[in-house]
Amino acid sequence: MEGTYNRNKRILRLKRLIVVAFIAVIIVLTVVSVVLGVRVKQLKEKVKELEAVIAVSGERSDSDTGVYAMEAVEVSSRNTANAGQVQEDGSQNGGVKQIFLTFDDGPSSNTDRILDILKEYDVKATFFVVGKSGEQAVKAYQRIVAEGHTLAMHSYSHKYNEIYASRENFVEDLEKLQEYLYGITGIWPRIYRFPGGSSNAVSNVDIQELIDYLDENGIIYFDWNITAGDAENGNLSAERILENCVGNIDNVNRGMILMHDASNRNTTVEALPGIIERIQERGDAVILPVTDGTEPIHHYK
Ligand SMILES: [Zn+2]
Numbered sequence: 001m002e003g004t005y006n007r008n009k010r011i012l013r014l015k016r017l018i019v020v021a022f023i024a025v026i027i028v029l030t031v032v033s034v035v036l037g038v039r040v041k042q043l044k045e046k047v048k049e050l051e052a053v054i055a056v057s058g059e060r061s062d063s064d065t066g067v068y069a070m071e072a073v074e075v076s077s078r079n080t081a082n083a084g085q086v087q088e089d090g091s092q093n094g095g096v097k098q099i100f101l102t103f104d105d106g107p108s109s110n111t112d113r114i115l116d117i118l119k120e121y122d123v124k125a126t127f128f129v130v131g132k133s134g135e136q137a138v139k140a141y142q143r144i145v146a147e148g149h150t151l152a153m154h155s156y157s158h159k160y161n162e163i164y165a166s167r168e169n170f171v172e173d174l175e176k177l178q179e180y181l182y183g184i185t186g187i188w189p190r191i192y193r194f195p196g197g198s199s200n201a202v203s204n205v206d207i208q209e210l211i212d213y214l215d216e217n218g219i220i221y222f223d224w225n226i227t228a229g230d231a232e233n234g235n236l237s238a239e240r241i242l243e244n245c246v247g248n249i250d251n252v253n254r255g256m257i258l259m260h261d262a263s264n265r266n267t268t269v270e271a272l273p274g275i276i277e278r279i280q281e282r283g284d285a286v287i288l289p290v291t292d293g294t295e296p297i298h299h300y301k
Helices: 002-066 071-092 109-119 133-146 167-185 207-216 238-246 267-281
Strands: 097-104 126-129 150-154 255-258 286-287
Touching: 097 267, 109 133, 109 267, 126 133, 133 150, 133 167, 150 167, 167 207, 167 238, 238 255, 238 267, 267 286
Parallel strands: 097 126, 097 255, 097 286, 126 150
Antiparallel strands: none
């Protein structure tokens, strides 16, 4: 009797153990499959994100190859080719001077007038623009690109005390402008001019640090070696501006002329036709836009 009782008890215990083990296995499997299910969902989302990133960077590198995307690609590469050709020709026939007309601080209410004049003379220029909103500005950025000029960067805010306060501020401002212009024009701009030039004395940050950032990001910066003198004084006469721009061309092999595209710089616009005519009359100079093939002119050494 004792033996049978004990055996039954053992069997019962064993049965219970099996049931408990079975339930435990079911619970573990359920938990594992729930965890795996969640993980799969997370990974699927991650893949989707990465696919989107790849799609965007693909677009970027497309435009990078030509600097200027869409229809401007052709114009830009043609200009780059011309620039190279002139350099070669220049060394062969006694030197053709390359002259670059550059306009800082736009767009402004004068941008259209400047573009009209450039169109009339079939001349391409370079606009170092700042970040401006509104329909007029947006149309100006687009027209600069559509008419084959170089859309270059000159900081978003143009506020020295903000841009030059720290490297982080500088980078944030520049990226903001770069993305803004890309959104409006489809062009990923890579040409830059420091507000105040690379020799400015206002930067809190060592300018070399900022130049390193530009280098690392494939951005080329340009200063100038001829100035219209229209920065300091909006009332400078058109005659004076004309003389400032063309009077020094004899002294340079390549002339990077700094002018301003601002609503209160009307005399700059008035001087522009004369500036172009005087350069073209020389016969030893050609007016070109700045491209990624242009040899930079730098103040900071
Ligand atoms: Zn400026």
